[in-house]
Every structure is written in C-alpha cells, then in structure tokens.
Amino acid sequence: MSSFDFLMQGLVTASDPMLLLYALIGVTIGTAIGVLPGIGPALTVALLLPVTYRLDPAGSLIMFAGIYYGGMYGGSTTSILLNTPGESASIITALEGNKMARKGRGGPALATAAIGSFVAGLIATLLLAFLAPHVVKLALVFGPREYFALMVLAFVTVSSAFGDSTLRGLTSLFLGLGLACFGIDQLTGQARMSFGVPDLLDGIEVTTLAVAMFAVGEALAIAALGNVGDDKVHAVKGSVWMSRADWSRSWKPWLRGTFIGFPIGAMPAGGADVGTFLSYAAEKKLSKHPEEFGHGAIEGVAGPEAANNASAAGTLVPLLTLGLPTTATAAIMLAGFQQFGLQPGPLLFVTNPELVWGLIASLLIANAMLLVLNLPMIGLWVKLLTIPKPWLYAGILLFATLGTIGANPSTFELGMLLVFGLVGYGMRVFGYPIAPIVVGLILGPMAEQQLRRALSISQGDWTVLLTSPISATMLAISAVALIVPLVMRMRGRGALLRQMAGDED
Amino acid sequence: MKKLMLATILAGAVALPAMAADYTIIAPANPGGGWDQTARTMQAVLQDEGISGNVQVQNVPGAGGTIGLAQFASQNEGNANALIVGGYVMVGAILTNNAPVGLEAVTPIARLTGEYEAIVVPAASPIQTIEELVEALKADPGAVSWAGGSAGGADHIAVGLLAKAAGVDPTKINYIAYSGGGEALAAILGSQVTAGISSLGEFVSQVESGTLRLLAVSSEERIEGVDAPTLKEAGLDVVLQNWRMVAAAPGLSDEQKATVSADIEAMVKSAAWQEQLATKGWADTYLAGPEFEAQLAADITATETVLKDIGLVK
Numbered sequence: 001m002s003s004f005d006f007l008m009q010g011l012v013t014a015s016d017p018m019l020l021l022y023a024l025i026g027v028t029i030g031t032a033i034g035v036l037p038g039i040g041p042a043l044t045v046a047l048l049l050p051v052t053y054r055l056d057p058a059g060s061l062i063m064f065a066g067i068y069y070g071g072m073y074g075g076s077t078t079s080i081l082l083n084t085p086g087e088s089a090s091i092i093t094a095l096e097g098n099k100m101a102r103k104g105r106g107g108p109a110l111a112t113a114a115i116g117s118f119v120a121g122l123i124a125t126l127l128l129a130f131l132a133p134h135v136v137k138l139a140l141v142f143g144p145r146e147y148f149a150l151m152v153l154a155f156v157t158v159s160s161a162f163g164d165s166t167l168r169g170l171t172s173l174f175l176g177l178g179l180a181c182f183g184i185d186q187l188t189g190q191a192r193m194s195f196g197v198p199d200l201l202d203g204i205e206v207t208t209l210a211v212a213m214f215a216v217g218e219a220l221a222i223a224a225l226g227n228v229g230d231d232k233v234h235a236v237k238g239s240v241w242m243s244r245a246d247w248s249r250s251w252k253p254w255l256r257g258t259f260i261g262f263p264i265g266a267m268p269a270g271g272a273d274v275g276t277f278l279s280y281a282a283e284k285k286l287s288k289h290p291e292e293f294g295h296g297a298i299e300g301v302a303g304p305e306a307a308n309n310a311s312a313a314g315t316l317v318p319l320l321t322l323g324l325p326t327t328a329t330a331a332i333m334l335a336g337f338q339q340f341g342l343q344p345g346p347l348l349f350v351t352n353p354e355l356v357w358g359l360i361a362s363l364l365i366a367n368a369m370l371l372v373l374n375l376p377m378i379g380l381w382v383k384l385l386t387i388p389k390p391w392l393y394a395g396i397l398l399f400a401t402l403g404t405i406g407a408n409p410s411t412f413e414l415g416m417l418l419v420f421g422l423v424g425y426g427m428r429v430f431g432y433p434i435a436p437i438v439v440g441l442i443l444g445p446m447a448e449q450q451l452r453r454a455l456s457i458s459q460g461d462w463t464v465l466l467t468s469p470i471s472a473t474m475l476a477i478s479a480v481a482l483i484v485p486l487v488m489r490m491r492g493r494g495a496l497l498r499q500m501a502g503d504e505d
Numbered sequence: 506m507k508k509l510m511l512a513t514i515l516a517g518a519v520a521l522p523a524m525a526a527d528y529t530i531i532a533p534a535n536p537g538g539g540w541d542q543t544a545r546t547m548q549a550v551l552q553d554e555g556i557s558g559n560v561q562v563q564n565v566p567g568a569g570g571t572i573g574l575a576q577f578a579s580q581n582e583g584n585a586n587a588l589i590v591g592g593y594v595m596v597g598a599i600l601t602n603n604a605p606v607g608l609e610a611v612t613p614i615a616r617l618t619g620e621y622e623a624i625v626v627p628a629a630s631p632i633q634t635i636e637e638l639v640e641a642l643k644a645d646p647g648a649v650s651w652a653g654g655s656a657g658g659a660d661h662i663a664v665g666l667l668a669k670a671a672g673v674d675p676t677k678i679n680y681i682a683y684s685g686g687g688e689a690l691a692a693i694l695g696s697q698v699t700a701g702i703s704s705l706g707e708f709v710s711q712v713e714s715g716t717l718r719l720l721a722v723s724s725e726e727r728i729e730g731v732d733a734p735t736l737k738e739a740g741l742d743v744v745l746q747n748w749r750m751v752a753a754a755p756g757l758s759d760e761q762k763a764t765v766s767a768d769i770e771a772m773v774k775s776a777a778w779q780e781q782l783a784t785k786g787w788a789d790t791y792l793a794g795p796e797f798e799a800q801l802a803a804d805i806t807a808t809e810t811v812l813k814d815i816g817l818v819k
Binding site: 139140141142143144184185186187188189190191198199201202268318322408409410453456457459 | 563565566568571572575576601602603604605647648650655656657661679681682684688690691692694695697698711817
C-alpha cells in the first residue's frame with residue numbers, strides 16, 4: 001500500500017502547473033528531435049542536461065521523462081509518413097505504417113501508434129512501479145547463452161519481415177550480416193575489415209544505414225521515376241481517425257506489444273529493436289488478415305509501437321534498481337540523477353523514495369501529455385503528404401544529411417550515407433526488401449558476441465547452450481518455427497504430387 | 506526553445522570552427538560516457554566561473570577515442586581555442602587499433618580526475634578474498650572468467666597486469682569484454698562469470714547493498730572509506746589509475762600553452778569544480794606540466810608492454 005501512497009503523492013507533486021509546463025516542453029522537444037532521422041533521444045537529453053541543472057530535481061526529472069518518451073514516439077511519425085525511421089526501434093513501424101500512409105490511411109496509422117504508445121507506456125510504467133525489483137531478478141538470469149538463444153529466436157521469427165521472396169529476403173539479411181563484421185571485434189579488440197580506414201573501426205552505424213536505406217534510397221527511387229503519371233496523393237482517404245474495425249484490430253497488438261517489449265527492455269542487453277521485431281512477427285502469426293502484412297496491416301504498426309514504448313519503460317528497471325544504464329539515454333539520465341547527489345542502485349528505492357516515485361509519476365504525466373500533444377497533431381502531420389514530392393523528398397534528404405552529420409560529424413559518415421543510399425536504391429529497383437539488411441546489422445553483432453562470450457565462459461563447451469532451461473526452450477521454439485513450415489510445405493507438396501499422380505491414373 | 510535546440514545542434518554539427526567560442530571541447534565518445542561527462546562538466550564550470558565566455562562541447566565518437574583524436578589533431582593545428590578530453594583508455598586504444606594519430610600529436614595539458622580499478626565477485630561466490638581468487642587463477646587460468654569493459658581497455662589491462670604479477674601467463678586469461686560497464690555489471694550480478702573488474706564507482710552501491718563482495722582495489726594505498734585491501738597488500742605489484750585528461754591542439758606556442766594551462770588550473774581550483782567532483786564521485790588527481798608529461802610517457806610504455814604480453818598488440 002505504501003508504494004501506492006508514494007505514487008499518489010508523486011502525482012500530486014507532478015501536477016503542479018509549472019511542472020506540467022516542463023513536461024510539455026520536454027515532450028515537445030523530445031518529439032521534435034525524435035522526428036529528425038538519425039538524432040535519437042540520447043543526444044537530445046545530453047544537449048538539454050545543462051539546461052535542467054538550473055531546475056530543481058522535480059522539474060529536471062519531469063523534463064527528462066518528457067524528452068525520453070517524446071523522442072521514442074517522435075521517430076514513429078516520420079517512419080509512418082515518410083518511410084524514414086529515425087532510430088532502430090522504429091524501423092519495423094515504417095514497414096506497415098508507410099504502406100498505410102500511402103493508401104491514405106496515415107491518420108489511423110499515426111493514431112494507433114500514439115494510442116498504442118500511450119497504452120504501452122501506461123502499463124509498462126505501472127509494471128515498473130510495482131514489479132521492478134522482481135523483473136530485474138528475472139533479467140539477471142539472462143546470461144550470454146540465453147541472449148544468444150533470444151537472438152536466434154529473433155532471427156527465425158523476423159524472417160516474416162522478409163517480404164514475399166525468401167531468397168531475396170535472405171540475400172538482404174546476409175548483406176546486413178556482412179556489414180556487421182566491419183570494425184573492431186568487441187571481444188578481442190582487433191580490427192576486422194576496416195582496410196586501414198579509422199572511421200570503419202567502430203563498424204557501420206545502424207542509424208546511418210537505416211536512414212540511407214529508407215530515406216536516401218527512397219528519395220532516389222522517387223527521383224528516378226521522374227514525372228510519370230499525375231501524382232495523385234491520397235493524404236486522407238476515409239476518416240483521419242481510427243474506425244471501429246481499426247480499434248478492434250489494434251487493442252490486442254497493443255497489449256501483446258507491451259508484454260513483449262517491457263521484459264526485453266528490462267534485460268541489460270535486450271534493446272528496444274529486438275522487442276519490435278518479435279512483436280511484428282507475433283502479430284503476423286496471430287493476425288486474421290496475414291495477407292495484409294506487407295501492404296499496410298494496422299496490427300503491424302500497433303504491436304511494434306507498443307513494444308517500442310514499453311521497452312523504454314523497461315530500460316528504467318535496471319537503471320533504478322541496479323544503477324545499470326543499458327542505453328545511452330539511460331546513461332545520461334544516470335548522470336542527471338548524480339547531479340542531485342543520488343546514486344541509482346539497489347538502495348535507491350529505500351533511500352530516495354520521493355524521487356523515484358516522483359520520476360515514475362513524471363513518466364505517467366509525460367505519457368499522457370504525449371497523447372494530448374500528438375492526437376490533435378495527426379490532422380496536421382498527414383498534410384505533410386500533400387507537399388509536392390520534389391519538395392518533400394528534398395526536405396527528407398536535407399534532414400537525413402543533417403541528422404547523420406549531427407550524430408557523427410565526419411565526411412566519411414556522409415559518404416557512407418550516400419553510398420548506402422545508392423545501394424538502397426539498387427535494392428528497390430531489383431525488388432529486394434530493405435528491412436532485413438538493417439535487421440542483420442543490428443542482430444548480427446549481438447548474436448556473435450553473446451555466442452562467443454558463452455563459449456568463452458564455458459571454455460569451448462557447446463553443450464552449455466542446452467543446459468540452461470531458458471536457452472534450451474528458446475532454441476527449441478526456434479527449431480520448431482524453422483522446421484514445421486518446411487515439413488508442412490514438403491507434406492503439402494507430397495499431397496499435391498500424389499494428387500497429380502492420381503490424376504494421371 | 507525549439508529554435509534554441511536546433512541552433513545548438515546546427516552549431517555543434519557544422520559551424521564550430523566559425524563560432525566565436527572561447528573554447529570548443531571535443532568529447533571523443535558518445536553522449537553519456539565518462540569523457541562526455543567530463544567535457545560537459547568542464548563546460549559548465551568554465552562558463553559559470555567566467556573563465557571562458559562561451560564553451561561548446563562536440564561529440565566525435567568512435568574506436569576508443571582515436572577517431573576524435575585524429576580529427577582533432579588534423580583540424581586544429583595551432584588553434585588555442587580547441588580542447589579535447591581523453592584518458593587512459595585512449596592509450597590502449599591507440600596501440601590496439603594501430604591508430605595513425607597518437608597522443609604525441611596533441612599538447613597534453615593536465616590530468617583532471619581518475620578512478621581506481623576494483624575487483625569484485627558476486628555475494629554468492631565461494632571466493633572470499635583476493636588471495637583465493639589468485640589461487641584459482643594459478644590453478645587454471647581459463648576457469649576464472651573476468652567480466653569487464655572493452656578489450657584492451659583499462660579493465661583488461663589490469664587483469665593482464667594482475668596475472669603477470671601472480672606469475673600466470675597473461676595470454677591464458679579468460680577475459681570477457683562487454684561494451685559498457687552496465688552490461689558487465691549485469692553479468693557479474695547474475696553470476697555468469699567468476700569475477701568482475703571495473704572502476705570502483707561502478708560497484709560502490711552494489712557493494713554497500715551486499716550483492717557484490719569487493720576483493721581488492723588497484724590504488725597505491727588503501728582508499729578512505731573503502732573496506733578492501735590494495736592489490737599491493739595482497740603481494741601483487743599492480744597500481745593502475747584510469748585517469749581522464751584534457752589536451753590542447755598541436756603546434757601551440759609556449760605562450761598559448763601557458764594561457765590554456767592557466768585557464769584549466771583556474772577551473773580545477775574553483776569551488777564549482779570541486780563541488781562537481783564531489784557529486785559525481787570523481788577523485789581529484791590533477792597533475793600538470795612536466796610531471797604529467799612524465800607520467801603519461803611512463804603509462805604509455807607500461808601499457809604497450811602489457812598489451813604485448815596479453816597478445817593484443819604484436
């Protein structure tokens with residue numbers, strides 16, 4: 001009951017008009033920056049940290065919370081409308097969301113993302129408040145072998161994002177895995193495939209690749225089409241708001257996305273992107289309209305967006321309970337806490353309950369503020385689509401370049417952006433899906449490092465992968481997911497062959 | 506507010522050399538890390554104390570700081586307004602990456618802060634003392650897995666030095682590198698590894714709450730308020746400080762160098778800086794002038810030797 005009292009007290013404190021204003025400023029800035037491709041919440045918070053030093057702890061925390069959630073949400077807007085994901089966690093949103101926007105259903109796509117983010121943020125923040133100490137125990141059970149099994153599961157399930165042709169999808173994935181090999185090997189410190197170029201030592205930045213593939217490639221493809229046909233833009237077809245059918249198809253993915261995203265976000269090496277991949281795969285499997293996936297299925301926006309926001313709250317579990325910053329943003333928030341002389345860690349809930357519950361109340365308020373800010377904006381956002389294409393894509397190119405150079409000021413990075421943009425254009429022309437290449441770049445290094453760590457700890461004994469029940473279960477599920485469709489297909493063909501043989505008789 | 510933000514980003518991204526800034530500090534790492542925090546703390550103190558009217562921080566992340574270092578050295582020849590933050594990790598990264606630009610390409614000004622390494626085991630571990638850990642290491646080096654920061658970094662070097670001092674072949678150590686202190690800490694807390702090594706600050710709150718057992722620290726003498734022996738007391742001749750420093754551009758005149766050094770000294774001596782160190786838990790290990798240069802040279806030599814011993818540098 002005392003937790004509840006603290007939370008109520010926190011909410012009362014946070015509903016002070018001045019603090020609400022800080023929350024509004026935080027959410028607005030967070031969204032505005034999140035919209036820029038390549039600039040994530042981490043850089044935003046880092047730039048704003050000196051400003052918040054002048055505020056009292058409550059004001060500072062609430063602004064943080066606003067920026068954090070705002071930045072997470074901002075990425076989805078550009079993903080849906082312009083097919084330019086700002087960070088790795090909104091790549092999946094672009095897949096279905098942009099298809100919806102092109103069919104004139106940008107409004108419902110943005111609405112399901114906004115409400116889904118709110119629902120997920122709300123549930124996940126409450127889970128954080130009441131279950132954090134228990135969730136973190138579970139998260140610590142995950143060692144290298146369990147993470148490796150999770151990555152295998154992600155690889156197998158994410159293949160549903162590969163589009164219609166498995167071969168093309170796998171080609172794209174392996175291109176991504178190849179790119180993942182560039183740079184310093186984490187475990188030995190040795191450079192791989194860097195060809196003596198210092199800029200390649202850190203490997204290929206995921207955001208650079210994603211922005212290049214999605215934004216630059218898209219702009220080139222549009223430019224190459226030229227002025228063929230009259231360019232009829234369906235900014236809005238039907239209602240801007242979600243229909244009854246949209247609601248009934250969205251609420252389950254919101255909840256599932258939340259419960260997939262939160263625990264993965266809470267794992268120290270989970271990451272928001274993995275949660276969105278798994279959520280997308282789950283929705284595609286469970287959907288009553290699997291044929292719509294790849295052509296604008298609302299479930300494919302609702303689930304991953306919820307997972308994305310739930311994992312943002314999940315990230316705070318290890319931060320508050322262990323003092324473990326698992327993302328760059330969390331590391332900066334940790335620095336912010338230290339500014340007020342408090343050390344996140346196992347004792348934080350005991351030594352500083354007011355601040356912890358104040359933060360959690362701030363998150364709830366920021367989350368509600370996000371919805372208030374964004375729902376009325378949807379009508380305005382979809383108008384973006386009515387901007388004439390040359391202007392729109394010139395603007396996208398500008399923001400893509402600005403975002404990349406802002407995050408990583410080097411001419412080499414800019415060159416990579418352009419080269420990968422050309423690759424993305426080529427892949428579009430030849431009908432290769434672009435999501436798998438980015439997925440490969442994200443998951444490849446994680447899977448490799450975790451497997452090698454597991455084997456290093458076991459001194460080369462492969463059976464450790466199967467002696468952990470969690471890892472064994474996940475590997476078994478992966479194997480089933482991989483083999484069953486193959487067997488079914490073989491059987492199907494078998495039946496068909498028999499039938500054909502029967503016809504001949 | 507939004508305009509201000511965008512202006513800041515734009516300025517940070519493209520217009521830096523043209524800005525009328527008194528100082529531009531390059532943090533050769535991503536936002537959030539130790540170097541970034543050092544740079545931003547310097548920014549706040551230099552401005553608040555009126556030592557400098559306008560200070561900009563720019564992040565140039567990558568490869569243990571060597572990308573930022575190379576860019577800094579090539580673009581700021583003779584520019585007395587440019588500073589770069591760096592540290593011990595950079596020394597190792599330059600060697601392991603075979604970086605084209607080393608620390609000799611910049612003008613070291615001063616060591617600012619430092620942290621000592623700490624060796625811990627999970628509370629449930631049967632290992633009670635550093636001596637027991639060393640015994641286990643001697644018996645079978647591969648069976649003792651160490652979680653710590655990036656390969657070739659201060660944590661890795663400390664394990665290499667420890668093995669060497671204990672008479673164990675440093676190439677045999679089973680060091681599991683993690684990208685961030687956080688991820689390594691999770692592995693230690695989850696008993697995925699035998700022992701953990703990182704800056705003391707990373708472990709303090711865990712040790713206080715009893716989830717980790719602190720076995721030893723890498724300082725010269727016992728640290729006040731820390732209940733653990735030094736490695737020296739355990740008979741291992743290892744002292745290692747993971748320090749952070751500030752350096753200026755190459756090609757400065759003696760006069761320019763003296764001005765920058767005076768500004769940094771004024772910053773370090775200010776009450777605001779001391780207050781920041783206290784809230785962040787950073788030790789004041791200020792060292793400037795010829796003493797710092799000698800220390801730097803000694804560290805580079807020692808690091809090169811141990812990295813060769815571990816087998817990371819040929």
